[in-house]
Amino acid sequence: MLIPFWQELLISTLVLLVPMYLYFRSSGRSKNPGALPINWPVMHMFPSLLANVHNLLDYFTLVLAGSGLNFRAHGPGGAGMRFFVTCDPANIRHIFTKNYTNFPKGTEFAAIFDIMGDSLFNVDGPLALRPRAKIHTVLSSPRLVASMEASCRDKVVSDLLPLLSHMANTGTVFDIQELMSRFMFDLASTALFGEDPGLLSIDMPHMDVSIAMDTVMEVGFFRHMMPACCWKAMRWLNIGPERKLGAAHTILRDFIAKMIERRNINKGHVNSDHEQEGVDIFSSYINDPDFSDYDFLRAGLIGLMLALRDTVRTTLSWIFYNLAQNPDVVSTIRNELTPIALRKASTAVGDMVIFEPEEIKSMVYLRATLYExxxxxxxxxxxxxxxATDDIMPSGHKVHSGDTIFVSIYSMGRMEGVWGKDCLNYNPHRWLLEDGKLRYVPSHKFLSFNSGPRICPGKDIAVMQMKIVVATIVWNFDVEVTEGQSIRPKSSCILQMKNGLTVKLKKR
Ligand code: HEM
Structure with a gap:
């Protein structure tokens, strides 16, 4: 029987790669700190990248630290794997701001996240103009912002605090990363469609849509690291991670379609009494002719669901991990909260103090903790x-049309040359000026919210949500991280913890 071309390609790639991978793992050569990836015949640096793929962010960090913030890597010829990896702020400014039209996300990015179709998250240039202007208008509406603040605050009071109190009262050890995923899934869905699916509940309902979203990010990472022909062959054969991704796409599309349908049924009611119009994000898209194409609209909503849920829940989990290692930071946050908490003692809900969005807006140290x-x-x-076209980076490196650039935001935070000798220390004070005000740091050095014209339009909303959650938990509970856990990032486009973060709470 004739083997199809794609199967043949896949089998020969695996035959070449598996022995190299095993060799690297057993010999430990890939752990040579700071060394550039080894340039092998035929496969070039691909085996080194593959051998470190389980720990890629730390591997990039080591190599970037040893190579002056930039290095090149390339895989087998014809596989489209010519990489320039950087965490150099001058280069980042060039890529994201000064000459940004020369550095689009590119068609490969859009193929990797095909679930987001031609929506804003996948396009550049003229195609991005209208959707970007639209989302900026939507997210800056005072009505929407007030509604998102209120729903975050209400969710904390009605669901999060009772659940956490239950965990504290029963001495239950639980995964706070999963809890934050549930919390943010509900909040993202409320912001988008005005409907809370109720994942954050004491019964811990099944979270298949949330898990499908995680799969999109995990298989997206795998796709970034493989020659495109390999993962496309696997998709065609419907095997391995691609099979899992296909199922995840179906779950996610069905969920969004269901939410659109439900919201459309309620449309008449909403428009007739004007009570809710414009309060959730979806209402701003309902009658907009630019978004009348169903697939385009659904793809954009999937992108927004990911943007709203993934970023904040991930950051919240890392905050509690860091606070557990730094009790002095916890004390300083509590000191900052004390004047408000004392004023509120009489209005506390039960024995819990709730912080209103307005009250914590000006809390500088809390913001510094989030930024750190x-x-x-x-x-x-x-x-x-x-x-797009050949260019020279401020660092002097030449890049060529068709090259892929990886900007390691994770590594930039860990570079002495960028953040100083104490770059690895968790120190919110680095964000404060002597007069206690927040220090301005340009976005090409603090890239977590992106930089240039594509900077995140949800930054202020995200900061507000995180402040409400952190202030409320830190004030009302002591969070104790269970000892002996292995805390490391998952191989994913989102910096989730691989094994979650188990904690125990005590009421204060
Ligand atoms: C900790 C929280 C957040 C972080 C760190 C963050 C970070 C980012 C980053 C890095 C990008 C660029 C992504 C890319 O290049 O494809 C981005 C884009 C975006 N973010 Fe956020 N984000 C956060 C929260 C939010 C929230 C809560 C919203 C909505 C309310 C939001 C809405 C968006 C949108 C619409 C874009 C696309 C902008 C464009 O492509 O022009 N983000 N965000």
């Missing part, structure tokens, strides 16, 4: 760009 977490643990740790 985002510096070391950026939820989107790698940015991918393509080179």
């Amino acid at each position: 977490t985002l510096r070391l643990y950026p939820p989107a740790p790698l940015e991918r760009k393509t080179v």
Whole structure:
């Protein structure tokens, strides 16, 4: 029987790669600190990248530290694997701001995240203009912002605090990363469609859509690291991670379609009494002719669901991990909260103090703590760009049309040359000036919210949500991280913890 071309290609690639991979793992050669990837015949640096793929962010960090913030890597000829990896702020400014039209995300990025179709998250240039202007208008509407603040605050009071109190009262050890995923899934869905699916509940309902979203990010990472022909062959054969991704796409598309349908049924009611119009994000898209194409609209909503849920829940988990290692930071946050908490003692819900969005807006140290977490643990740790035409970076490196650029945001936070000798220390004070005000740091150095024209339009909303959650938990509970856990990032486009983060709470 004749083997199809794709199967043949896949089998020969695996035959070449598996022995090299095993060799690297057993010999430990890949752990040679700071060394550039080994340039093998035929496969070039691909085996080194593959051998470190389980720990890619730390591997990039070591190599970047040893190579002056930039290095090149390339895989087998014809596989489209010519990489320039950087965490150099001058280069980042060039890529994201000064000459950004020369560095689109590119067609490969859009193929990797095909679930987001031609929506904003996958396109550049003229195609991005209208969707970008639209989402900026939507997210800056005072009505929407007020509604998102209120729903976050209400969710904390009605669901999060009772659940956490239950965990504390029963001495239950639980995974706070999963809890934050549930919390943010509900909040993202409420912001988008005005409907809370109720994943954050004491019964811990099944979270298949949330898991499908994780799969998109995990298989997306795998796709970034493989020659495109390999993962496309696997998709065609419907095997391995691609099979899992296909199922995840179906679950996610069905969920969004169901939410659109339900919201459309309620449309008449909403428009007739004007009570809710414009309060959730979807209402701003309902009658917009630019978004009348169903697939385009659904793809954009999937992108927004990911943007809203993934970033904040990931950051929240890392915050609690960092706070557990740094009790002095916890004390300083509590000191900052004390004047508000004392004023509120009489209005506390039960024995819990609730912080209102307005009250914590000006809390500088709390914001510094969030930024310090985002510096070391950026939820989107790698940015991918393509080179449109040959260019020279401020560092002097030449890049060529068709090259892929990986910007390691994760590594940038860990570079002495960028953040100083104490770059690895968790120190929110680095964000404060002597007069106690917040220090300005340009976005090409603090890239967690992106930089240039494509900077994140949800930054203020995200900061507000995280402040409400962190202030409320830190004030009302002591969070104790279970000892002996192995805390490391998952291989994913989102910096989730591989094994979650188990904690125990005590009421204060
Ligand atoms: C900790 C929280 C957050 C972080 C660290 C973050 C970070 C980012 C980053 C790195 C990008 C660029 C992604 C890319 O290059 O494809 C981005 C884009 C975006 N973010 Fe956020 N984000 C956060 C929260 C949010 C929230 C809560 C919203 C919505 C309310 C939001 C809405 C968006 C949108 C619409 C874009 C696309 C902008 C464009 O392509 O022009 N983000 N964000």
